[in-house]
Amino acid sequence: MSQNELSKAGFETRAIHAGYDPDPTTGAVIPPIFATSTYKQDGVGGLRGGYEYSRSANPTRTALEGALAAVEDGERGFAFASGLAGEDTLVRATCRPGDHVVIPDDAYGGTFRLFDKVEQEWGIEHSPAPVDDVDAVRAAIRPGRTKLVWVETPTNPMLSIGDIEALAAVAHDAGALLVVDNTFASPYLQQPLTLGADVVVHSTTKYVGGHSDVVGGAVVVRDHDLAEKIAYHQNAIGAVSGPFDSFLTHRGLKTLAVRMERHCDNAERIVEFLSAHPAVREVIYPGLPDHPGHDVASRQMRRYGGMVSFRVDGGVERALDVCDRTTVFTLGESLGGVESLIEHPGRMTHASVAGTDLEVPDDLIRLSVGLETADDLLADLDRALG
Ligand SMILES: *Cc1c(COP(=O)(O)O)cnc(C)c1O
DSSP states (O other), X not given: OOTTGGGGSOHHHHHHXXXXXXXXXXXXXXXOXXXXXXXXXXXXXXXXXXXXXXXXXXXXXXXXXXXXXHHTTOSEEEEESSHHHHHHHHHHHHOOTTOEEEEETTOOHHHHHIIIIIGGGGTOEEEEEOTTOHHHHHHHOOTTTEEEXXXXXXOTTTOOOOOHHHHHHHHXXXXXXXXXXXXXTHHHHOOGGGGTOSEEEEETTTTTTOSSSOOOEEEEEOOHHHHHHHHHHHHHHOOBOOHHHHHHXXXXXXXXXXXXXHHHHHHHHHHHHHHTOTTEEEEEOTTSTTSXXXXXXXXXXXXXXXXXXXXXXXXXXXXXXXXXXXXSSEEOSOOOSSSOEEEOTTTTTTGGGTTSTTOOOTTEEEEEOOSSOHHHXXXXXXXXXX
């Protein structure tokens, strides 16, 4: 299928075919892993297909980057060594000392640390604001200095929802760019660029890779000048995705749609089960009608995702006990893989924010609902909740 035909194709078709046509010399249907650092030139400056050195470009990465742009409805995609490598490159491409960024008040811990401990040292300031409160985000903007309004939706682990269209308007009024970390939703469930966002970032380590076997990041944009700046910085900084990692990430992306449907099916079963369980105080899931972000999520997401948080009766001891007792759910950090994971944010992913405004309830448990048989997942939770 030609790359031109793809612009009108559906999500699944783009995820499978965008970025790569079968290799003209061998017919290889899948992009080979081009394990090469350099490329023979046909005379000085005579590059074949623009390839010169694999930090600047590598065909395995080019294929992934084309597919990432296509699934986010963007113009250009960039693949990085990790989500944080992509974030740092984006900040350096768009901010200068004295500039300011609004970040979520429950940002992913690594993103918070990047701004608080690294970018801050280089003169880039940040203010936290809750993504589900448009007025609070507007109030956090410093006119003339705020260059980026950075949001995650759904957030981690409280699964708050930011209204991407409304936040884009607020950012643009102030001359800032809206950046959406789309890791939790994945491009299958939500496409922020189509809602007015300027930049999408991903930890492709999570749903896009989807098999917990690779670390990677992505940045996708529509604007030509912004793309040129990011391309320049991607090469100048060099935190790129290597060919093996690009291959695995691209392989994962092809099945994203079917995986996300099943992640959502299983999550919905679990939400229903937990909501009826006497030991459960509260279930947090944007698909529940009483979730404060339910209406916005219904507008901007195809379904509500594979992440579920819940609070148990019996406080921290009970929560830790449940985390210890599951056998199908693996105790671990990260998310978005085929295997179900359980974790205690207060003592694990969010331990570093204990005692601050960002502290999470200590009876909270977070699930990354995987693709195992739903009945096995329910039985496991039932046993653990005892
Ligand atoms: C994991 C994660 C990141 C960071 O990505 P890495 O690939 O670990 O560098 C950023 N944002 C969110 C929402 C994440 O879950």
